[in-house]
Amino acid sequence: MTTTATRSSRTHRAELDELDPTPWPLALLCGAVGGALALLAFPPYDLWMLLPVALALLSVAVLTRSAWIALLSSLAWGLAFFVPLTEWANTYAGTMPWVALGIVQALYIVLFGLLARTVMVRRGLTPSTLIVVSALWVAVETFRSHVPWGGLPWGASGFALADSPLLNLGPWIGMAGMAFVVAALGQLLARGVLTLAGRRRSVLGGLAGVWPLALAIAAVLATMVVPHPANRAPEGRPTMTVVGAQGSMDPIDPVALTMPEGVFENHLEVTNEATTAFQQQGQQIELIVWPEDSTTYDPRQDPYRGNALTDAATRAGAPILVGTQTAVGEHHRYNHSVLWTSEGETPYVYAKRHPVPFGEFVPARDFFRMITDKVDRVGRDMLPGTEVGLLDLEALELGQGKVGVLICFEIAYDTLIMDTVDAGAEMVVVQSNNALFGDSHEAIQQLAEAKVLAVVTGRSVVHVSTVGHSAIFSPEGRRLDFVDHWEQGYVSAEVPLRTGITPAVAGGIWIAIGISALGLLGWIGALSTRHRAVARRTPRREQARRSTR
Structure with missing residues (x-):
């Protein structure tokens, strides 16, 4: 019974x-x-x-x-x-x-x-x-x-x-x-x-x-x-005065995929414009950020560009963080972020840690070449860097503040920005070259990623692009300055510095691992369930079954 x-x-x-x-x-x-x-x-x-x-x-x-x-x-x-x-x-x-x-x-x-x-x-x-x-x-x-x-x-x-x-x-x-x-x-x-x-x-x-x-x-x-979680500012220095130069350029030829002439000069012009504006207001710039690929040629191997950067840093009284490509042998390259000082020295270099497959390097190139010859448009495979991007200005005796450095698509990877915060970054800069993607939505999508991860990590993010969009976000996600797509100009702000760790950063990848494990265990458990919520019967047979009760 x-x-x-x-x-x-x-x-x-x-x-x-x-x-x-x-x-x-x-x-x-x-x-x-x-x-x-x-x-x-x-x-x-x-x-x-x-x-x-x-x-x-x-x-x-x-x-x-x-x-x-x-x-x-x-x-x-x-x-x-x-x-x-x-x-x-x-x-x-x-x-x-x-x-x-x-x-x-x-x-x-x-x-x-x-x-x-x-x-x-x-x-x-x-x-x-x-x-x-x-x-x-x-x-x-x-x-x-x-x-x-x-x-x-x-x-x-x-x-x-x-x-x-x-x-x-x-x-x-x-x-x-x-x-x-x-x-x-x-x-x-x-x-x-x-x-x-x-x-x-x-x-x-x-x-x-x-x-x-x-x-x-x-x-x-x-x-x-x-x-928003409570987040501390470094004692005695709650902000850093940062300028991000967006020099802009003519659209890139979609066939040749080469940077047009004048990219370096455009960014130099914007830098000098910002320097003049700050000097007229009696303000001191602490760091100038140029985008990815903004020098066209590596200034460490080009006296003209090297001397021009030294002069610009001297006028501004601040180091310039530039983006450049560095050839390695005949088949490889690094995507570098290089700090240039008023003495013409380069005391800090960051190599992009996460090259984009098929965009910056081609995995299994011989195999994919059999499918399409487009793989050869990537002439040199980019090598990954091995060190977390952390620019410590105080340790270099160039000012105060610890700056996390990411390049372009790296801002989409929460693990990479969390690494920089764990290493001690008090703010984060992202150097990007969105010119390769023309008038598409890539630039505005990437800017949204920068805002989201600024909030997640509790760090200000200075996102600077060759052609836009460039913006500065506070740790709470407020947009402090902005330059639109294909415009020439600069973003600047008293960028808030923070030292606290958000629960999201403290949990790191383990949050994703824990939730994922819960889902997989639940799926395994469902395999052992005999009952089916969606019946195998046809609707007509199902109706007949109910009418006989």
Whole structure:
């Protein structure tokens, strides 16, 4: 008797967890529309609130009877998102490499879709499912950001939140934590809509779909009052006066891919303009930052450029951090950030640690050459640096302050900027050359990454580009100065210095590892579940089964 009652109770609960599968045409539509909405969440559109909606549509898309339809639906989501998001690669590498990049990135969404489908199909849309699926999103996003060849975190969830109240969570839980929250909001929306539509059965009927939607809205509103962690300024020196020069240039020839003439002279002109303005106001510059590739030729090997930098640093009374390429043998090079002083010395050099695969070096070049000769557009493979970028002006007797140094795409990797903060950086500079990507959205997307990681790490970020966008962000994400795309000018500010460590930096990569492990363990647990929330029966047979009770 007791056994019969227990089985009846379990059967009843299982029935309440059952979901009507998504018809395949609707699944494919949800996938494509979801990916398009995800794109609109990122710069330059900045409709961040669409990202949870996009992930909700992805969940609906993979709730099908057929794993093949789930695969195609999630692929449609990934293609609709990543192909247009990475359109900037078309300017630099051409159509075939651009589309190939979009397809490779979309395959990670397929991986997530199949993993998430296993959990949702077997366990239904329960609270535990919400946690596991959200954690799986973090696991796949972390995997995509590091594999292969160092990965590519472009399009990571947190980078859509530059203008969202959810960014207030960044210094507490990091990029992985924000990705988890966004995915959880998507799960809440999916659960609410499916229940209201009658596709998920509940003892409360369709009204049970109201509370997930209300909870999602309340959670977003609650983040508006989350405080920024307390962060200390160095004793006696809370700011540093920094100037970032954006010399601009003519558009780069997409065929030759060579820097036009006048790049060095443009940055020299802007530097002298800033020096004059500061001297007229009776202010002293402490550090001048030039972008990546701003010298055209290595000034350490070019007397004209070396003498001009020495004169500019002497006039300004401040060292200049320039960006240059340094040849190594016949086939390799370094991407260097070089500090130039008024004595003509270069006491500090940073080598970019994370060259971009296929953009700055070509892995397995002989193999990929059989697919496309575009690989030979990268004539010299960039070698990775081995040391964290930390410019200690006090140790060099050139002033005060410890400056973290990153080059271009390195700002997209939270692990790299966290390394600089752990090493003692009190602020961070990012030197970039966005001219290679023309009028695409790459520059404004990269600037959003700089803002997000300024908040996550609790450090001011001075982002300086050859052609823009250049900006300075405070540790709280306030924009202190800005120069638009293709404009000549400079950014300057009394840049706040900080020494405190945010919880996100303290947790580091372990936050992502811990959340990812939770998702994978939950997925393994779902494999042992015999009950299926999405029934194998056809709708007609299901209706007949219910009518016989």
